[in-house]
Amino acid sequence: MIEMKRVSKVYSNGTRGLNNINLRIEQGEFVVIVGLSGAGKSTLLRSINRLIEISEGDIVINNQSITKAKGNELYRIRRDIGMIFQNFNLVKRSTVLRNVLSGRVGYHSTFRMILGLFPKEDKKRAIDALHRVNIAEKAYIRADQLSGGQQQRVSIARALAQGSRFILADEPVASLDPLTTNRVMNDLRRINQELDITMIVNLHSIELARKYATRIIGMKQGEVVFDGTAEEATDDVFDIIYARSLDVDMPRSAGE
Template sequence: MAEQQVPSTTAAPQEPIIQFDHVSKVYDNGALGLKDINLKIYPGEFVVVIGLSGAGKSTLMRSVNRLHDITSGDIQIGGRSITKAKGKELLEIRRGIGMIFQNFNLVKRASVLRNVLTGRVGYYPTWKMIFGLFSPEDKQRAYESLQRVDLGDKVYARADELSGGQQQRVSIARALTQDPQIILADEPVASLDPQTTRHVMDDLKRINEELGITVLINLHSVDLAKEYGSRIVGIRAGEKVFDGPVATADDATISEIYSGKDTEKEGA
């Protein structure tokens, strides 16, 4: 499949906010996670990564904030190499990257507010985090983030009292409280029912459009990818096999991403 070169979707030319330069990842057991990935994502985009389970989608996602270290190549965030960053510089880069997980990653026995405030962990010394010594400004920021996902009335509820969809929206509020430029969402709706899925996706799209936060998200559902994304990246066996606007991802393209078969060639 011919890969498409994607310019920024914003009005004015901008530098990429995320850039992969020849990135590869080989796990300790020899399994290939990523193979020579080159990718540029621009400020304000809503980019959906699709592909089979095990194709490398989560590896790509988690390499952005170095939850996975890559084997070769370089990843830059806002022009700064997170691959080479250490100590304070690594912490500063990670502050700008919010993360939403499939399994929510909440402290179930803690209050919703306390969970959301952990989005500020990169701004406090450890001892203040242990004792919950957050500033009034950060508490207000957390409350406003909860209001944005329609959970302002759940501030003092325990996380384990909420439904799965509500817990995922708490994790979105936690990411927002971090004040990020980028939100990574790793299969955030995989365990949710259709109605709740749409609520979570609506929240992410609204945050993207209203706040200008760049969203990079993995999804199993091609229909959701086409409905909510501005751009689709297809991953197969660790390689990027498609990169283009949603409108160009026709049925033949999707089939090739998932099957590896070029349907146009077969029909020729």
């Protein structure tokens, strides 16, 4: 369970990126967050694992406040949260297997990781994760020899090898062609359904949101303006979410 309690983010220039967000996301949900660029989607997503520090409120992960956590406690909470980026975030000169194994660094000492001393159990977990996304045959190929879609599936495998209970995906298919987009989204949905891993995905595409989400959250200018099922997300709802007119009582956001 992830709970956001009265969460706000104010940037150093005074711009409000999030405004009084109250959300509860249950285990096993497939949540898609939609909205215009600058609506606050990425700010919300990155605040969950503290890539961005919030200004007000509290974020609770499985009954533990990640907002207040420090040191080893913060480290342990973050191990449960996998992150998938639009640009894949891989070490391009390393093999696919080594990139997936990097998801295990939170479980071992820095010294062991510098030397690349991963136990056999970790290597088996990494190969199993690659099988999950149908790319195990690429394990010993350098990441920069893969297509964009294959690289994104490596990043999904890395989150699986990490042992994530939650996966946050920030525009994971924005740079992919339509066919590859559907393959990656199908992987995420299958993992969600088979492993009961909670998915929180930022998307621009209305069609993808309706196709894959069990729940859609619409954001506009740092606020949640819709929260419901894909069936409830009608064309009228999306017109409201994507309306470009600025209401005088709505704060501007600093960016994603």
